Amino acid sequence: MARFANGKAPFLRKTDDLTYGTQVIMRDFLIGLIPLILFAWYKNGIKVYVEGNATLLEMFYPIIFIMLGGLISMVIEGLFFIITDKEVRTLKVMMKKLQLSYAMIPGILLAMILPLYTPIWVLIFGCIMATFVTKLLFGGFGYNIFNPALIGYVAIAFTLMGVINKAGGVLNGSEVLIDAIAGATPLSTLSTTNLLSYQTLVAPYGSLWNFFIGTIPGALAETSALACIISFVWLSARKVIKWFVPVIYIGTVFGLSWLIGIFNGQAGIWFPTFSILSGGLMFGAVFMATEPVTTPKNPLGKIVFALFLGVFTVLFRFIGQYPEGVATSIIFMNIFTMPIDKWTSVIRTQGVTKKTIIKIIILAILIIAIATYALIKANSIYSASIGLPLYIGGWN
């Protein structure tokens, strides 16, 4: 008689195969960032260098900056482990622990959505907000409620944007010399103008093709829709993200912006296209809205979450001081991840029944109401309001 080990069914696991597991998912995620980092390097480094506006060191600066973000995050997390965890006494144990908590990812993502030439101390501040406040204080990897990189970004945007501007932070390395549009992203133009026209919104940056390629002012690595789409295809094929989340999110923004355009005398497809190609929407949709820890886990929840993101992004673009609708709406929706997950899990498993119909109706009403409010709000901003009936216009 031999005594055997205890275990729980199933006794086969997909993780028995080492080509599957969270490690692999995270590795694929990092690989998915490469197109964006390369584009950021091209746009902010190589292109500037070729044009003769930068030294060799400055050419490599975008890459160094992004890597620095990851490094700072790792250092913060390492220090935290040394203080809080008695087991962490050797470098080997600590590296293993850092590897299991994917310490570098928030820093890398944060650096990618900051303007070029952001002072390093601002980056450190952002990394502390991201890694320490948002991730570690909530219990570490897998337990955070908010997207760490976005909290870091919003903390900087709400407090230190002036500092970045003063320190020479620029949204576009190659176009820094052209005074007219330095520092102004297409969306900030949108928030200051009260006329929807191709001439004011798109023409200053060339054409929509530039928006697609990404040679417009914006943060370090978020401007290129093309790079985002390449990453999207890779991440979807590797099943790191669910393909329908970015599609629904971007689709909702596209549809709502189209309506806004139509109501304001711009029936052309350029305005919705402009809306989805600017403001880091593509980047947010592919990398932030799909972030698994802070978004709902069941597929129906993900769909509902993406719909809410879409309507809130449009709404936030037209209310409030900050043109960035993407970051704020994702963080805002992170709060509701848990209830959405709970509700949609019930709806998904029970189907449409007497018990779930109320939840379905509430969710639907919420989405439609927010979308309508965004339409009204946008409508009240632009003078060329011809589409909506007058009594709705009278709300504001």
Added chain:
Amino acid sequence: MIIHKAKGIWIDGKKTMSKTLPMHEYLNPPFVYIPLLQQASPLKRIVEIGDKVAIGQTVALREGFGAMPIHASVSGTVTAIKKVWHASGRMVEAIEIQNDFQNRMDESIHVQTDVSLLSRNDLVIKMQQAGLSGLGGAGFPTYIKYQAKCPIDVVIINAVECEPYLTCDYMLINSYPEKLLKGLSYFMRAADAKKGVVAFKAYNTHIKESLEPLLLNYPGIELYEVKDIYPAGWEKYIVQKITKKSYSGLPAEAGAIVDNSATAIVFADVVEKNIPLISRVITISGEGIKNPQNFYVPLGTLVKELILLAGGYIEGLDPTKAWYIAGGPMTGRAILIDDLIVNDTLGSVIVKPMPEELKHPACLGCGKCADLCPVYLTPTEIQRAFESKDTKAIKELNAQKCMQCGLCSYVCPSHIEIADYVARAKELLRKGA
């Protein structure tokens, strides 16, 4: 499409391991142990120590729901009432019968001459008298299904066997294809169904080859291929595919009865020769076994003897770093002491060295468990509700619908025992209710 996408996943079956050697008949073990437990009901013993028993003699009775007799599987003497390890993971009282190797048959075993005259009711009574229960793993008394009030259109033979490693049904069908179809035709008569279907996995071309030429003699019987995915052998899945109807309780609601292929083969003997359920095929497999193979054995045989016949454990197997699994690797149970007996629900014993234990990160929230769940549960939410002992939420999340296929744990990239959480939530619900 996105919300209700999941229809299983391909899992490496590792079936060739136990297919290479032919089925080994081992009909005369020195001792057999008839456990006094079937499903969750204890059995009433009707023999005493010292009694002489013959093959097929009734030794115990199941009472209450699913009442039926249980038979001796060898001839000999009752020598003790002992506790033995049972596939349910517990020690269970069992009747020990010492084999006298004379193969005396009980007088109830005789060739039935008037098979064609048996009425529907006669067949159902025969099922009950033979102690026939599902050999697929659940061990549900077969005759209960045939007493259902709903009209039955189709009897489905489940030969899918989607658990990895298992080949017992496959080997049995290849040995007795004719008996399978006979058993199915009797089942159809017992249910008054016009149609019979044998469902099997697409890669089991052997089953198709051996059954197809025989189909001419059995009108109304069809073959049905299912895709090579897990859990394609799930009763509900097969019924939905074949009848295009859904049901919530028993398959009879959709006009179908599902029986395991081994049950059908036994039923052919029950009808024609009045041999009750006294033997079954069991797969002894896994990386920890020297010569994995299938055994045809009387119920109550010690698995230990079978493992010795299969060459024993591989050299250098460290039992403390290996699993001894009763049942398939996806839904089976780890048995701590290798002193198991073969009972009606035990289709296999797998001995498998544990994979190297790695440190795994926390739940990433990828949602793969929810994606793949065949009944569309969200296991992470059930886990959360379980941890806060929120029975209302567990019920709302339909945890009771879980059929413990184990896919959520299988697919978890962070190696979380998520299926176990759901099972415990289910348990909590049962206790709370």
